[in-house]
Amino acid sequence: MDLTADPTPLHSLDDAPAMVAGARRVVSLTLDGEVEELSLAAAASKVRRQPPLVCHARAFARRLGIDGFPAFDVLELFAFVHPARFCVPTPRGIAEALDLPTPDGHEAEALALQRAVRRLLGDLGAPLTPGGREESSDPVAFAWEMGRAGWPWAPAVLAALGKPDGPEKGAARSGLRVWTRIKEWEEGAPPPPPAQNPVDPDEARRRLAAMLSANVLGKVAEPRPQQADYSSAVSAAFAPRQLPDTPNVVLAEAGTGVGKTLGYLAPATVWAEKNGGTVWISTYTRNLQHQIDGELDRLYADPATKARKVVLRKGRENYLCLLNLEEAVRAMPFQPHNAIGVGLMARWAAATRDGDMTGGDFPGWLVDIAGRGPTMGLADRRGECIYSACDHYARCYIEKSVRRARRADIVIANHALVMVQAALGGGEEPTLPSRYVFDEGHHVFDAADSAFAGHLTCRETQELRRWLLGAEETGRSRARGLKRRLEDIVAGDEEALRHLDDILMGARVLPGDGWSARLAADNPQGPTERFLLLARQQVYARTAGQGGPYSLEADKAYPVDGLLEAAAELEQALVRLSEPVEALARRLAQRLEDESAELDSDQRRRIDALSRSLHRRGTLTVEAWRAMLRTLPTETPSHFVDWFAVERIDGRDVDVGLYRHWVDPTVPFAEALAGPAHGLVVTSATLTDGTGDVGQDWRAAEDRCGASHLPAPAIRAQVPSPFDYPNRTRVFVVNDVRKDDLGQVSAAYKSLFLAAGGGGLGLFTAISRLRAVRDRIAEPLDQVGIPLYAQHVDPLDVSTLIDIFRNEEHACLLGTDAVRDGVDVPGRSLRLIVFDRVPWPRPDILHRARREAFGRRRYEDMITRLRLKQAFGRLVRRADDTGVFVLLDSMMPSRLAGAFPEGVEMRRVGLKQAVEETAEFLRGW
Numbered sequence: 001m002d003l004t005a006d007p008t009p010l011h012s013l014d015d016a017p018a019m020v021a022g023a024r025r026v027v028s029l030t031l032d033g034e035v036e037e038l039s040l041a042a043a044a045s046k047v048r049r050q051p052p053l054v055c056h057a058r059a060f061a062r063r064l065g066i067d068g069f070p071a072f073d074v075l076e077l078f079a080f081v082h083p084a085r086f087c088v089p090t091p092r093g094i095a096e097a098l099d100l101p102t103p104d105g106h107e108a109e110a111l112a113l114q115r116a117v118r119r120l121l122g123d124l125g126a127p128l129t130p131g132g133r134e135e136s137s138d139p140v141a142f143a144w145e146m147g148r149a150g151w152p153w154a155p156a157v158l159a160a161l162g163k164p165d166g167p168e169k170g171a172a173r174s175g176l177r178v179w180t181r182i183k184e185w186e187e188g189a190p191p192p193p194p195a196q197n198p199v200d201p202d203e204a205r206r207r208l209a210a211m212l213s214a215n216v217l218g219k220v221a222e223p224r225p226q227q228a229d230y231s232s233a234v235s236a237a238f239a240p241r242q243l244p245d246t247p248n249v250v251l252a253e254a255g256t257g258v259g260k261t262l263g264y265l266a267p268a269t270v271w272a273e274k275n276g277g278t279v280w281i282s283t284y285t286r287n288l289q290h291q292i293d294g295e296l297d298r299l300y301a302d303p304a305t306k307a308r309k310v311v312l313r314k315g316r317e318n319y320l321c322l323l324n325l326e327e328a329v330r331a332m333p334f335q336p337h338n339a340i341g342v343g344l345m346a347r348w349a350a351a352t353r354d355g356d357m358t359g360g361d362f363p364g365w366l367v368d369i370a371g372r373g374p375t376m377g378l379a380d381r382r383g384e385c386i387y388s389a390c391d392h393y394a395r396c397y398i399e400k401s402v403r404r405a406r407r408a409d410i411v412i413a414n415h416a417l418v419m420v421q422a423a424l425g426g427g428e429e430p431t432l433p434s435r436y437v438f439d440e441g442h443h444v445f446d447a448a449d450s451a452f453a454g455h456l457t458c459r460e461t462q463e464l465r466r467w468l469l470g471a472e473e474t475g476r477s478r479a480r481g482l483k484r485r486l487e488d489i490v491a492g493d494e495e496a497l498r499h500l501d502d503i504l505m506g507a508r509v510l511p512g513d514g515w516s517a518r519l520a521a522d523n524p525q526g527p528t529e530r531f532l533l534l535a536r537q538q539v540y541a542r543t544a545g546q547g548g549p550y551s552l553e554a555d556k557a558y559p560v561d562g563l564l565e566a567a568a569e570l571e572q573a574l575v576r577l578s579e580p581v582e583a584l585a586r587r588l589a590q591r592l593e594d595e596s597a598e599l600d601s602d603q604r605r606r607i608d609a610l611s612r613s614l615h616r617r618g619t620l621t622v623e624a625w626r627a628m629l630r631t632l633p634t635e636t637p638s639h640f641v642d643w644f645a646v647e648r649i650d651g652r653d654v655d656v657g658l659y660r661h662w663v664d665p666t667v668p669f670a671e672a673l674a675g676p677a678h679g680l681v682v683t684s685a686t687l688t689d690g691t692g693d694v695g696q697d698w699r700a701a702e703d704r705c706g707a708s709h710l711p712a713p714a715i716r717a718q719v720p721s722p723f724d725y726p727n728r729t730r731v732f733v734v735n736d737v738r739k740d741d742l743g744q745v746s747a748a749y750k751s752l753f754l755a756a757g758g759g760g761l762g763l764f765t766a767i768s769r770l771r772a773v774r775d776r777i778a779e780p781l782d783q784v785g786i787p788l789y790a791q792h793v794d795p796l797d798v799s800t801l802i803d804i805f806r807n808e809e810h811a812c813l814l815g816t817d818a819v820r821d822g823v824d825v826p827g828r829s830l831r832l833i834v835f836d837r838v839p840w841p842r843p844d845i846l847h848r849a850r851r852e853a854f855g856r857r858r859y860e861d862m863i864t865r866l867r868l869k870q871a872f873g874r875l876v877r878r879a880d881d882t883g884v885f886v887l888l889d890s891m892m893p894s895r896l897a898g899a900f901p902e903g904v905e906m907r908r909v910g911l912k913q914a915v916e917e918t919a920e921f922l923r924g925w
Contacts, residue, residue, distance in 0.1 A: 013072055013153075016051055016052055017050070018111070019060070020055075020106045020109045021063040023063075024040060026039075026042075027109075028110070044064040047064070048066075048069055052071055052072070053114065054071050054073060055091050056796075057369065058368055074091075074113050077117065079347070080139070081121075088807040089365040089803075098116055100112060121160040124139065124160040125161065137346060137347055137351075139157070139161055143157040145332050145333070145339060151339075178325075179392055185395070185403055191407055197240075198240060199239070201232035201233075201235050202232075203267070204231045204266045207266040207269060214298040221298075224258065226254075227259040227719075228263075230259075230260060233715070234683070236250050237250040237435070237715075238435060243711070247677045249715065250717060251682050251687060251698070251701055251707060251715070252264075253685065254684075257721045257723045257876075264681055265292070268410060278405070278406070278411055279436070280435070280436050281411065281436075282439065283415065284439075284447060285414075289412050289413075291824070292439070293412055308404075309410065310410045310411075312413075313401055314359075317380060319379060319398045320378055321379055321398075322390075322396060323392055324378040324380070328342045329342060340370065341371050348362065348366070355398075364799050365800045367797065385485075386485045388603065415447035419447050419669065422451075423668070424616050432677070433677070435679045435680075439684070441682035441687055441705055451665075453661045453662070454625065454627075454628055454659070455657055455660075456629070456659075458529075461510045461528050461625075462515060464618075464621065468503060468618075470482070470483070470484060472512060483504065489588070493587070493591075496584060499580045500584060503577065503581055506576045507577060511526070511528050516654075528570055531570045534562055535658060536656045539553065539644050539645060541554075551646060551648045553844055555845065556658070564633050567632045571629040577622055581614055582618070582619045585619065639662060641846055641849040645657065664853065666708075682705045685721075686870055687704075687705075691861075722879065723881075729882065729883055730907075730917065739891075748911050750781065752918060756922055759811075759828055760833070761814075761815070761823065766816075767792045769836055770790060770815070774788065781812065788812050789804060791813075798815070798819060802819070802823055802824075817867070820870055825874070826878045831883045832918065833874060833885045833886070835887045837887070837891075838887070839864055839868065839871075841860055841863045861896060865896055865898060868896060872885050884921060890908075
């Protein structure tokens, strides 16, 4: 078949000029070496006539101010040729990944793209050898199918593969079945319970010394006395428990540079080996999960050994679902708009180590260039797994990680998964772990707040309806409803079928597609939408600033007319849903007893999983909603806070509902997880407060992680940072810039970034302020060769933006709190941090309740100091780093100066002096 005969035209690569966009101009380079500089408007006109060679076509289009255009995106070719291989999504990053000369300047970047194409096509043409490139999927079949959908790279790729006419007859379809090449997992006997041998501090020190002496990538870590002291201290958490529900808890603050990761891994791995048990390491950010995984190379140099000993665990929604992938691949001929993205995902699926789509070997930028549907949309994001009824069950990435985790020494998880497992009494694990380490422990409060909250909203109720009913309009979704997941299990069981019919009928009281339009038109359907419409009315009636971009909130007191009646009606409707859900869950659980001799292992696991899912997603969720509705006419229980809210994005309503949070979410955390555990380490570089009162600072740490709710006091350990902060950092509070004048704020950012020569991180408390500043300073920075990237502006996820920022020494990055907490950029790529104003907590209803409970100003100051500590902590990541921290807020109170390390002076200066001293200080290093 001639690909060019397809209705979607394929363009010639020979005519494609390589283009690189700056803030206000585009450099174009032809294959003949002709260089042309174009305005953005002229470039936008040209690319519509002649598809160019670019890096990240979507970001390029955003820079030109157009929706999209045909292009040869080098990132697409890289993802096809080298799936599951890391690459920073810039011309410089591609060049470095392919061992090409590093470009400097836009013209050199355009040339680098041309060189990268030649290298990539050459890699495709290289012979397959045992020691060289290996294919785990058929590139010819995928290139052919993607070419039929209009992929412009297809002719060049097929030619490089020596198959310009496509695959052999009949081979195309079989070549797409990548899931058949994935290794299956094997079941084993359940592991015995761990022994109870303690870890002696000297054992921890010896293990730490061995890990530090290991040669990883040609480097041996330098021993530090502080690190050994820290490791010795946290080993106390691995002693046998003395009383029931009384864990050994160690709160350990380790300043940046101590090396806390290896410090706690040393006793954790010793305990796991001595006792045949598993230690769960929990982090708040995905980046840290993968950093910890990398550090364990020091102990497990052999990849096969490490694969047995160490497992990364995340929620099911983070992994590729092979059944979803199969359905998407089979639909490629009929859905050409998704075919290119699906082809790239299938290539990755065949090469990935573990199917993790939120880190590891998955390129985050693939979501940006291929779209969410063909990428993240292939994960099991709605809990629709059919378990052993799935043809891919034995190959499932999720099932592999769950089983490996039960036999591993170290499981590296995240706070969200660990909290949810605790809330559900184990989740997918038969029993909860006995030993935990919570790294980034200052976020335990926030993670518990999310895990133990209740949201009766349009989105949440619609999600439950979709989980129960599945896709209600053919062709719009792959969603598999409860009937499809259960039909073979309950076939012939009249009682179960009756409960299933009642569930499907009861689910129709929940909102379906189009609820937003119906609420906007004052035309609700069903009791849930009627209640939520009145909730929305109460919010809009009680709040000001409705024309702004931000979400709106209102107290539940003094409800508008009809709201209580609608709540009562909805509560009764939810009864008619929850009763058959729980009855079916019990019926399935009963079958495990009644038919124990007839059910094989896979059937038992599937029935058990479905029974627990019904209880968790149906009964527990709906009962929480009913409890919220029943207390609407009365006072909210003292340990909760309830409110109504309309969630908005850019001034557009995206959700509305009734919210319930614990005033202190560490109470259920302590009850569900910390109390039953045997040992617990909570650690961070910013665990304690910075008031100067040692007792008060530690009490703040105990309150934030739930230790104050446990029967025995926690062991406190504090190891200071070895870094010379007084000499290697400066802190300026600029006192002559009006923070409410975005013109002045923008000028300050520009001047400071120029003074530092790039390497600047700009932090903002509001997205609107970030965007306004970015628009004002992008062009002047670009004119002097300083690229500017911005969260919420550039079509890239946060982790990808940070990868780009880390890779370019003179770039600048603007971001909000996600950047503040997730940046780990050692070296000169980050040498300046500018904060737009004091990061006070948002004064919402939830904060109001916690402020009253935890001490008013003391609580607000604690939260703000923590945020400043976290921001400053991004500045120096190794001993030879230097940097300047600038706060553009003259109202910064002196009592918050405890956020900065001891000996670091917080100086109040004018902008001119801050700029001059920043330039002088950074030049000195």
